[in-house]
Amino acid sequence: MDKLVIEGGKPLSGTIVIQGAKNAALPILAASLLAEGTTTIDHVPELLDIDVMLNILRELGCRAEHSGGTVVLDTETAHTSHVPESLMRQMRSSIFLMGPLLARFGETQVYLPGGCAIGERKIDLHLEGLKALGAEIEEFGNRIICRADKLLGADIHLSFPSVGATENIMMAAALAEGRTTISNAAREPEIQDLQRFLNAMGAKIMGAGTDTITIDGVQSLTPCRYKVIPDRIVAGTIMVAAAATRGHVTLQNTQPAHLSSLIHVLRRAGVQIVVDGDIIKVGSAARPKAVERIVTSPYPAFPTDLQSQVMVLLTLADGVSVLKETIFEGRLKHVDELSRMGADIRVDMNAAFIRGVPRLYGATVEATDLRAGAALVIAGLAAQGKTVVEQIHHIDRGYEKIETMLSRLGARISRYSPVPNN
Ligand code: UD1
Numbered sequence: 508m509d510k511l512v513i514e515g516g517k518p519l520s521g522t523i524v525i526q527g528a529k530n531a532a533l534p535i536l537a538a539s540l541l542a543e544g545t546t547t548i549d550h551v552p553e554l555l556d557i558d559v560m561l562n563i564l565r566e567l568g569c570r571a572e573h574s575g576g577t578v579v580l581d582t583e584t585a586h587t588s589h590v591p592e593s594l595m596r597q598m599r600s601s602i603f604l605m606g607p608l609l610a611r612f613g614e615t616q617v618y619l620p621g622g623c624a625i626g627e628r629k630i631d632l633h634l635e636g637l638k639a640l641g642a643e644i645e646e647f648g649n650r651i652i653c654r655a656d657k658l659l660g661a662d663i664h665l666s667f668p669s670v671g672a673t674e675n676i677m678m679a680a681a682l683a684e685g686r687t688t689i690s691n692a693a694r695e696p697e698i699q700d701l702q703r704f705l706n707a708m709g710a711k712i713m714g715a716g717t718d719t720i721t722i723d724g725v726q727s728l729t730p731c732r733y734k735v736i737p738d739r740i741v742a743g744t745i746m747v748a749a750a751a752t753r754g755h756v757t758l759q760n761t762q763p764a765h766l767s768s769l770i771h772v773l774r775r776a777g778v779q780i781v782v783d784g785d786i787i788k789v790g791s792a793a794r795p796k797a798v799e800r801i802v803t804s805p806y807p808a809f810p811t812d813l814q815s816q817v818m819v820l821l822t823l824a825d826g827v828s829v830l831k832e833t834i835f836e837g838r839l840k841h842v843d844e845l846s847r848m849g850a851d852i853r854v855d856m857n858a859a860f861i862r863g864v865p866r867l868y869g870a871t872v873e874a875t876d877l878r879a880g881a882a883l884v885i886a887g888l889a890a891q892g893k894t895v896v897e898q899i900h901h902i903d904r905g906y907e908k909i910e911t912m913l914s915r916l917g918a919r920i921s922r923y924s925p926v927p928n929n
Contacts, residue, residue: 508897508898508899508900508925509899509900509903509922509923509924509925510895510896510897510899510922510923511884511887511895511896511899511902511909511910511920511921511922511923512893512894512895512920512921512922512923513869513884513887513888513890513893513894513895513896513918513919513920514869514892514893514919514920515867515869515887515888515889515890515891515892515893515894515919516752516889516890516891516892517752517888517917517918517919518752518753518754518755518917519745519748519749519752519754519755519756519888519913519916519917519918520754520755520756520916520917521756521757521915521916521917522756522757522758522759523745523756523757523758523759523912523915523916524759524760525737525738525741525742525745525758525759525760525761526550526552526737526738526741526907527549527550527551527552527576527734527735527736527737527738528552528696528697528700528735528736528737528738528739528740528741529552529554529556529557529738529740529904529905530600530670530695530697530738530740531696531697531700531701531735531736531738532548532550532551532552532557532578532735533556533557533560533600533603534600534603534674534678534697534701535548535700535701535704535733535735536548536551536557536560536561536564536578536580537560537603537604537606537607537678538607538678538681538701538704538705538708539564539580539582539607539730540564540567540569540582540585540604540607540608540611541607541610541611541678541681541682541705541708541728542582542708542709542727542728542729542730542731543582543583543585543730544581544582544583544729544730545579545580545581545582545583545730546579546580546582546708546730546731546732546733547577547578547579547580547731547732547733548577548578548580548732548733548734548735549576549577549732549733549734549735550576550734550735550736550737551573551576551577551578551735552576552738552907553573553576553907553908554903554904554905554906554907555900555903555904556598556600556904556905557573557578558573559594559597559598559601560598560600560601561573561578561580562594563590563591563594563595563601563604564580564582564585566587566590566591566594567585567586567587567588567590567608568584568585568586568587569581569582569584569585570584582730585611587612588608588609588611588612588614588615588616589615589616589617590604590608590615590616590617590618592618592649592650595617595618595619595620596618596620598620598904599620599628600671601617601620602617602620602630602633602671602675603633603671603674603675603678604617605617605633605637605651605653605675605679606633606637606674606675606676606677606678606679607678607679609637609642609653609654609655609658609679610658610678610679610681610682610683611682613654613655613656613657614652614653614654614655615652615653616650616651616652616653617650617651617653618649618650618651619649619650619651628835630671630672632665632666632667632669632672633669633671633672633675633676634651635663636663636665636672636675636676636679636689637653637655637675637676637679639661639662639663640655640658640659640660640661640663640676640679640680640683640687641655641657641658641659641661641683642654642655642658642679643655657684658679658680658682658683658684658724659683659684659685660680660683660684660685660686660687660722660723660724661687661688662687662688662690663676663687663688663689663690664689664690664691665689665690665691665692665693666691667691668691668692668693668694668718668805669693670693670695670697670698670805672693673689673692673693673698673720674693674697674698674701676689677689677698677701677702677705677712677715677720677722678701678705680722680724681705681710681712681722681724681725681728682724682725682726682727682728683722683724684724685723685724686721686722686723686724687721687722687724688719688720688721688722689719689720689722690718690719691718692714692715692717692718692719692720693805693806694715694716694717694718694805694806694807695805695806696716696736696739696762696765696806697736698715698716698720699715699716700735700736701715702714702715702716702720703715703733704731704733705728707731707733708728708729708730708731709725709727709728709729710722710725710728711723711724711725736762736765737760737761737762737765737785739761739762739765739766739810740810740812740813740878740905741905741906741907742758742761742766742787743766743769743810743812743813743816744813744816744878744881744885744906745758745789745912745916746758746766746769746773746778746780746787746789747769747773747813747816747817747819747820747885748816748884748885748888748889748913748916749789749790749791749916750773750776750778750789750791750795750820751795751819751820751823751885751886751888751889752885752888752889752918753791753792753793754789754790754791754916754917755788755789755790755791756788756789756790756916757786757787757788757789758786758787758788758789759785759786760785761785761786761787762785763782763785763787766787767807768807768808768809768810769809769810769813769817770782770787772798772801772809772817773789773820775796775798776795776796776797776798776820776821776824777791777793777795777796778790778791778795779791794823794824794825794863794865795820795821795823795824795825795863796824796825796826797821797824797825797826797827797828797861797863798821798824798828799828799829800828800829800831801814801817801828801829801830801831802831802833803830803831803832803833803834804833804834805834811832811833811834811835811838811878812878813878814830814832814838814878815838815841815878815879815881815882816878816881816882816885817830818830818841818842818845818852818859818861818882819845819850819867819882819883819885819886819889820885821861821863822845822850822851822852822861822863822864822867822886823863823864823865823866823867823889824861824863825863826862826863827860827861827862827863828860828861828863829858829859829860829861830858830859830861831857831858831859832857832858832859833857836857838876838878838879839854839857839859840875840876840879841875841879841882841883842854842859844870844872844873844875844879844883844886845867845872845882845883845886847870847871847872848867848868848869848870848872848886848887848890848894849864849866849867849868849890850864850867850886851863851864866890866891867886867889867890867891868890868891868892869887869890869891869892869893869894870890870894870895871894871895871897872886872887872894872895872896872897873896873897873898874896874897874898874899874901874902875898875901876901877901877902877904877905878905879901880896880898880899880901880902881902881905881906881909883896884896884902884909884913884920887920888913888918888920899922910922
């Protein structure tokens, strides 16, 4: 397994262009199945999760090429709607292939993607939504078969604004007969990007970004060319890394509005942030201030995907901060690893009480999931001495060559791959 070795203590400095958003690109790739023919998607990051999605699409019979950030996807040749279990298990978000496959083929077979490091990730809202559109769903252990001769528009209320369920329903409803309304829909920017993409293919969808989305079903969609939005979580990770190392970094190709909750938190911590169009400048010279209370919640509130990274900054703050995780129950596993680096954190239920320390110290730590891994990298950059981050395949799921990106900002970070045995 690859690992990252970091010599900490050097402030980040320089300019970086932010990659396309993984969480926007994944549903957009799945949604491409709704239109037969060749769709071109630009600004698609080169990541493990994207590779898995493209492999699934190839397995379904599509032709897919990914180079220079552009995916050319021919869905004309797709001939099956059965996703193999081995591929489903590699990525949880493969579940949102259900909606497009059902809409295109009238039937799909998928598998429950299994347990997840950050806690149970149920799919009941996805299934309820598809059932409301007229699908019959049978579950055989972890195998799910979903059938619908015809999808019919419906009023669907989500008991929780699940991102994936909102996307799955939007994609299926795009080709349903009549109007679908999703209330208490997720409002994340990635939902808005999916709406823009589907509408570029000829769908009639309104309201993404609000809690009510209306989809007027159309008979067919046409392939198009589309550019994915910038990755707000990658941008946020770099912003926190700049602050934690007391550096100065300029981020290009961002959408600052997508980061307003993070910008607010960082400013409360005393970090200087200047926003100018799609550029964000982050600078910090002093020890961060503690932030009394941060609670993760659905967008536009503070994102769970930036909780672990911000926790690292708060471990170095002057005072006690409280960080509460409300989206995933198992998402505080990085606390143990940060404690090995000298952080002073107490966990009570889903809240972390963080007493800032003057410095962290390098250690050998393990990435337990994607964002926890990114947090440990930030901790390593800020710490005194050498940090080794293991299990970095998690990080490769969401960050395009993280060591190259950070080296360009002056970080002393290298990847080591094991020498294969003969
Ligand atoms: C997406 C993001 C992920 C992010 C998460 C929350 C992608 C590919 N992934 O994941 O990075 O951390 O949003 O912002 O976009 N839930 C149910 N039943 C369901 C579906 C979800 O109870 O049918 C629960 C989950 O267990 C979890 C919460 O809702 O506790 C949030 O899940 P959801 O919004 O669906 O997240 P994902 O779409 O899986």
